[in-house]
Amino acid sequence: MNLSLILFLIGVLGFxxxxxxxxxxxxxxxxxxxxxxxxxxxASFNFDDILGQIYATYIISIAGAESxxxxxxxxxxxxxxxxxxxxxx
Amino acid sequence: MNNFLLDFLALGAIVSGILVxxxxxxxxxxxxLISVFVNVAGYLVLLGVGFIGISYIVVYVGAxxxxxxxxxxxxxxxxxxxxxxxxxxxxxxxxxAILGSVFLFELTSVLPPVLGQSFxxxxxxxxxxIHSNLLGKTDYNNVNDVHLAFQSLNIDTAFTSTxxxxxxxxxxxxxxxxxxxxxxxxVILLLAMISPIVLSMNRK
Numbered sequence: 001m002n003l004s005l006i007l008f009l010i011g012v013l014g015f016x017x018x019x020x021x022x023x024x025x026x027x028x029x030x031x032x033x034x035x036x037x038x039x040x041x042x043a044s045f046n047f048d049d050i051l052g053q054i055y056a057t058y059i060i061s062i063a064g065a066e067s068x069x070x071x072x073x074x075x076x077x078x079x080x081x082x083x084x085x086x087x088x089x
Numbered sequence: 090m091n092n093f094l095l096d097f098l099a100l101g102a103i104v105s106g107i108l109v110x111x112x113x114x115x116x117x118x119x120x121x122l123i124s125v126f127v128n129v130a131g132y133l134v135l136l137g138v139g140f141i142g143i144s145y146i147v148v149y150v151g152a153x154x155x156x157x158x159x160x161x162x163x164x165x166x167x168x169x170x171x172x173x174x175x176x177x178x179x180x181x182x183x184x185x186a187i188l189g190s191v192f193l194f195e196l197t198s199v200l201p202p203v204l205g206q207s208f209x210x211x212x213x214x215x216x217x218x219i220h221s222n223l224l225g226k227t228d229y230n231n232v233n234d235v236h237l238a239f240q241s242l243n244i245d246t247a248f249t250s251t252x253x254x255x256x257x258x259x260x261x262x263x264x265x266x267x268x269x270x271x272x273x274x275x276v277i278l279l280l281a282m283i284s285p286i287v288l289s290m291n292r293k
Contacts, residue, residue: 003099003132007106007125009192014110016185023115023161027122030153031106038129041138050258054267056141057259060148061274065281067153071160072285078164079289 001042007035020085022077026070033063095135102128115166119157126150140256 011032018024037059044052078084105124112118126149133142263271 003102005196006103007129009189010103010106010110012188012192013185016188017110017181021115023157023166024110024118027109027118027157030122030149031109031125034126034129034149038133041133041141042136045136045138050255050262053138053141053255053259054262054270057144057263058270058274060141060144061278064148064153065277067156068281069284071156072288074160075164075285076288084164084166 001039004035004039004042007038008032011035022074022084022086026067026074029070030063030067033059033066037063091135095132098128098132098135102132115161116158119154119161122157123150123154126154138255140259 008031011028011030011034014028014031015025037056040052040059041056044050044055074084102125105121105128109118109121109125112121126145130142130145130150133139133145
């Protein structure tokens with residue numbers, strides 16, 4: 001449980017602390033999804049229950065879809081702006 | 090020996106995660122992301138959650154991070170414009186510190202004290218807290234009571250070596266009780282296939 005919470009915290013901090021790198025934001029989202037799935041898996045394993053693994057299967061497929069759409073948006077953004085650096089001012 | 094390996098893999102996952110968010114080059118950070126996934130998958134396989142652990146390696150390492158590497162190498166990024174320097178980097182440190190401390194405060198106020206307890210005790214404490222707040226039920230004394238409380242749905246989710254393998258019970262649940270969610274996940278994956286095509290279509 002501590003491992004998944006620390007990984008989630010790493011994902012949140014990686015999302016917040018970078019200002020320009022949108023690829024690192026997508027990677028941080030992947031780390032957060034991994035941490036949550038890991039927490040669900042450990043909890044369901046400790047209760048000897050199979051539903052957590054079913055749920056983890058769905059979260060893995062949603063994470064794959066999310067990264068595909070995110071990278072598609074990234075490529076479209078690069079073609080529009082000529083750069084992936086983001087400025088939020 | 091097994092516990093030592095589990096701790097070693099957990100340490101490797103955390104160190105690789107920190108290196109992911111601190112490295113300057115996106116390619117290096119994706120390589121450390123692969124390291125995080127491999128460490129967590131090894132942890133799960135050693136713990137006994139074999140199928141999902143191997144699925145992690147297949148899906149994340151085989152598909153997602155390769156997709157990341159492909160996009161990063163295709164876009165021909167300029168490293169100088171991605172890296173925040175000096176005041177730009179320290180500008181967000183207070184926000185990060187506030188978010189991290191709020192996160193830890195919420196966890197320590199919602200969860201019972203985590204360190205030094207086994208995971209089952211922690212989850213039992215969480216469930217007892219929630220049930221005593223919502224339902225007024227406080228008679229859970231050990232984990233087996235909670236397990237029986239959740240098992241009242243007459244779904245046979247017990248998997249032992251006599252009643253079938255773990256992957257058999259996953260498949261049985263996936264195609265019977267959870268079939269509608271499987272179809273929904275298929276529709277979402279279809280959406281994930283269509284939307285990059287629509288996004289990258291040339292509208293001239």
